[in-house]
Amino acid sequence: VKIAELTTPALLVDADAIDHNLGTMSAALPAGRLRPHVKAHKSTALARRQAGAGHRAFTCATIREVEGMAAAGLGEDLLLANEVIDCGRLSGLDARVTVAVDSEATIEAAARGHIKEVLIDVNIGLPRCGCAPEQAGRLADLARRKRLEVRGVMGYEGHVVGLEDRGLRQELTEQCMGLLVGAHEDVGGEVISAGGTGTFDINTQASEIQAGSYALMDSAYARLDLPFRQALTVLSAVISVSGSGYAVCNAGLKSLGMDHGNPGMDGGHSVYLVSDEHITFGPGDPVEVGDLVRVLPAHVDPTVAYHERMYLVQGEDVLDEWPVDLRGW
Amino acid sequence: VKIAELTTPALLVDADAIDHNLGTMSAALPAGRLRPHVKAHKSTALARRQAGAGHRAFTCATIREVEGMAAAGLGEDLLLANEVIDCGRLSGLDARVTVAVDSEATIEAAARGHIKEVLIDVNIGLPRCGCAPEQAGRLADLARRKRLEVRGVMGYEGHVVGLEDRGLRQELTEQCMGLLVGAHEDVGGEVISAGGTGTFDINTQASEIQAGSYALMDSAYARLDLPFRQALTVLSAVISVSGSGYAVCNAGLKSLGMDHGNPGMDGGHSVYLVSDEHITFGPGDPVEVGDLVRVLPAHVDPTVAYHERMYLVQGEDVLDEWPVDLRGW
Numbered sequence: 001v002k003i004a005e006l007t008t009p010a011l012l013v014d015a016d017a018i019d020h021n022l023g024t025m026s027a028a029l030p031a032g033r034l035r036p037h038v039k040a041h042k043s044t045a046l047a048r049r050q051a052g053a054g055h056r057a058f059t060c061a062t063i064r065e066v067e068g069m070a071a072a073g074l075g076e077d078l079l080l081a082n083e084v085i086d087c088g089r090l091s092g093l094d095a096r097v098t099v100a101v102d103s104e105a106t107i108e109a110a111a112r113g114h115i116k117e118v119l120i121d122v123n124i125g126l127p128r129c130g131c132a133p134e135q136a137g138r139l140a141d142l143a144r145r146k147r148l149e150v151r152g153v154m155g156y157e158g159h160v161v162g163l164e165d166r167g168l169r170q171e172l173t174e175q176c177m178g179l180l181v182g183a184h185e186d187v188g189g190e191v192i193s194a195g196g197t198g199t200f201d202i203n204t205q206a207s208e209i210q211a212g213s214y215a216l217m218d219s220a221y222a223r224l225d226l227p228f229r230q231a232l233t234v235l236s237a238v239i240s241v242s243g244s245g246y247a248v249c250n251a252g253l254k255s256l257g258m259d260h261g262n263p264g265m266d267g268g269h270s271v272y273l274v275s276d277e278h279i280t281f282g283p284g285d286p287v288e289v290g291d292l293v294r295v296l297p298a299h300v301d302p303t304v305a306y307h308e309r310m311y312l313v314q315g316e317d318v319l320d321e322w323p324v325d326l327r328g329w
Numbered sequence: 330v331k332i333a334e335l336t337t338p339a340l341l342v343d344a345d346a347i348d349h350n351l352g353t354m355s356a357a358l359p360a361g362r363l364r365p366h367v368k369a370h371k372s373t374a375l376a377r378r379q380a381g382a383g384h385r386a387f388t389c390a391t392i393r394e395v396e397g398m399a400a401a402g403l404g405e406d407l408l409l410a411n412e413v414i415d416c417g418r419l420s421g422l423d424a425r426v427t428v429a430v431d432s433e434a435t436i437e438a439a440a441r442g443h444i445k446e447v448l449i450d451v452n453i454g455l456p457r458c459g460c461a462p463e464q465a466g467r468l469a470d471l472a473r474r475k476r477l478e479v480r481g482v483m484g485y486e487g488h489v490v491g492l493e494d495r496g497l498r499q500e501l502t503e504q505c506m507g508l509l510v511g512a513h514e515d516v517g518g519e520v521i522s523a524g525g526t527g528t529f530d531i532n533t534q535a536s537e538i539q540a541g542s543y544a545l546m547d548s549a550y551a552r553l554d555l556p557f558r559q560a561l562t563v564l565s566a567v568i569s570v571s572g573s574g575y576a577v578c579n580a581g582l583k584s585l586g587m588d589h590g591n592p593g594m595d596g597g598h599s600v601y602l603v604s605d606e607h608i609t610f611g612p613g614d615p616v617e618v619g620d621l622v623r624v625l626p627a628h629v630d631p632t633v634a635y636h637e638r639m640y641l642v643q644g645e646d647v648l649d650e651w652p653v654d655l656r657g658w
Binding site: 007008009010039061062063082083084085086102103105106109123127128129130132135158237239240241242243244246248250253254255257258259272273274275276277278280288289290299301302305306307308327328329 | 390391413431432487583588657
């Protein structure tokens, strides 16, 4: 199958770029030093490639992701790095499941749902989940009283991973990790899980890094000084060319996560306006109706979540089709 | 089933609000005066309600939507109000299919794909698809030479439908429709298809209005002077409550279209930060872990497209489950 035969819009993964990204990451963070986050790609086929690169433990953001990874035989060591209340859904799975907890209520929920292992989720600066660092020890004690095995701590310097200035990223990561390492001293266990694509080689105090975006990348992360290539594009067809100098292709708000702003485009095209099923753009090179163009997502995670499948491609050839099978909740 | 038993995040449709919306619209624009746009809800179950309210002709934005509507037995008169190149996918359907064309290339594609009927899509101000008004007659002649039945014209005042000032909306709609009516004189046929939720009672020159958002609504359209209620919310569970005054629920960038900005929230809560699977918010009323909160999407179309299903609810009761079965392309 050739790219030109695909129904558009279609999510493409460049085979050479993803091989480069997976290889670069597994060289820097081999085996268990990386716990790839599947939320970025929501695909067990891609996760299997990451397992093939040596990473057998994975990070998930939703119960559906844990269920899907277990069903795909990738459940050797799954961390649900998020607070959940309906833990009962996790108890029957053929997988080792560790859940993040940050409160008495989530510890209760884990115990009630017959979860065996937890991490204490610690807030290290991002205003989101996680207990205050000084509460971590108390919560670990409570979890152990509830007969939960406490494997250690996790935190996420999510407000730092996207900063373009490497020096600042470094400085703030150290501050964040100071809090997490301090909490870990109170909690115990072997695991200090943290980090993301933007801090994969900066966060040296975590025992494992939860990076996800590195595999496919997006134009927000591409602005940083990272050794990963943009492997993900949305293939789109030109459907209208105006006499006034602009053209329109058939990707849009339903094929692109928009929270990081407009996507980019290959071919020197400039994005003017994104609507539900259209991008109005200023052509760099001239285009005609029927031409295929490549759109570069600004944010990988909410882009992939719109699509049923990704196509692995090399040049004009479609090598494989990967279902985005971990969508939903 | 009660709302409290649903897996979160979940898309809820308030039964009273949608009944109000469908009833209000069909009173204002009965039967064929409205051609409901299914792109806003992507659900054949909801479209069947609209057919029950008297509207048997529908608007679609994608081939998948046309295919799904035909398969659901709702294919009496489907307008694909968008330019497509792979028209061959439409030829075998058990439906009357009319396709928008705006160029020689899309007319060729329609003829090659054995499409029988077309509308000439005319640009009336929004920088997107549509031929220049003065080209419409020439394209209609070309289409007829290709043995396509030309049913009339369509246009979309998409840059006007969301303006909060009703006077300005009125003035600009008249300008836009002046262009479309002029093009229609050159084209002929019975159809002048245009309009949206924001101009449903302002655009009196169109023979049919293509409104879609009116059924479910969103917080962008709620700012206008429209008689429709917000029927759509995302049910979400509180998963973390910080000691610093904020809380976190489990809706996020993958359950909400973000191009119109942050969603709103019921209960006096204020949205601070939206991440992939989290909303950090300032609680109005105090909340606890496990509480259910309602998130109000800013833009209905790209929100619905993230979800597998909607639940029709009344008070605490779940009355029905509607698959979002028209997603993808």
